[in-house]
Amino acid sequence: MKKITLVLDGVADRPNAALGNKTPLEYAKTPNLDALYAKALGGTVLTIPDGLEVGSAVANLSLLGFDPHTYRGRSIIEAAGLHLPMNEEDLYIRCNLVTFEGDSFETSRIKSYSAYDIATEVAEPVAKELAAKVFDDEFQLVYCGSFRCTLIVKNGKTLYPVDFMPAHDIIGQDIAPFIRTEGKQAKFFELMKRSYDFLQKKNIPANGMWMWGASIMPEIKGDTRGRVALSETLLMDGITTIAGLTNIGTRREGRSFDDFLKEKLEKAVKAVEEYDDIYVHIQETDDLSHELQPIEKMRAVESIDRVFLGEFLKNIGDDFTLSVASDHFTFSDTGAHGGEPVPFLFYDSRHEKKQTGRFTEQSGRDKKYTITAAELKDMQRQAETQR
Structure with missing residues (x-):
């Protein structure tokens, strides 16, 4: 059974006047994500433990299943x-x-x-x-x-x-x-x-x-057998290097986001064929928040749904679980990060759920169900043992 995690970096946001006081997730048209959410378990996940740095390093360590308390700063990872x-x-x-x-x-x-x-x-x-x-x-x-x-x-x-x-x-x-x-x-x-x-x-x-x-040098340990990450940032390259986790990179620079997503899709589909645990990280939504571009961020969400997610779901094939989450909040009105629990969904192809709402910040809060990143990782392991 395949265990897949899709992380949309910094996609969680707050309402922005440029989007009619909606968040990019709320404003965007995401039919594939909506259909998946309707058959999944939803809520919020705490990716930044209290007292730790609010950012992608701690959050992705958490979502990858590594101990975020081993983090000793960002630069050495890059x-x-x-x-x-x-x-x-x-x-x-x-x-x-x-x-x-x-x-x-x-x-x-x-x-x-x-x-x-x-x-x-x-x-x-x-x-x-x-x-x-x-x-x-x-x-x-x-x-x-x-x-x-x-x-x-x-x-x-x-x-x-x-x-x-x-x-x-x-x-x-x-x-x-x-x-x-x-x-x-x-x-x-x-x-x-x-x-x-x-x-x-x-x-x-x-x-x-x-x-x-x-x-300074961290110590990132964990079982990496059968696992792969697909990323495009120095930070993720560094985490996977230190952890000894296979990483398949895709570079964004110099081409359209849609073209980048098409290559990412091709690599993700191939990774599902070759690995059991696949971690897909997409950076664009975070970058656009830091550049204070909420409209472009919303359009990037739509591209991820249209170009990547819909086709990816068609090509997975085997039974699988799919976790989708933001790693942290990134506010497109200030460019700053936020460490509150982020929206997530957990889909199990063998045990589909029924729930209302969409994959948005407020919908996640409305579920009144908050878990830790470690608990989200445990869901994947437990689903694998269920029949």
């Missing part, structure tokens, strides 16, 4: 996805090339956390020059593609934890309240300011850098 050298004594920090507005670093606001998803061919030569002229062997900056860089602090483990506000959580806000000029964070903000001064002279969308996601 570094693992890039197969950068891993050293347990080093500190790893994610660095975004960003677009600031303002007259100086100290008085700036972040307009785009990704420098408008800057193209690799534009960013790479400038980022490598930045690494050579502003950073050094102790604070080594490694370019990772598009707007992403990793800072490796040699023998910096003792500095952990170092707290930074993620760029996507402070879009449009003054950065002054988040700048630290004393203590162990002071050196990092000095490097951010020097990067700002350097990038002001370059004619590219990225005119600054913002650090976040400071991390």
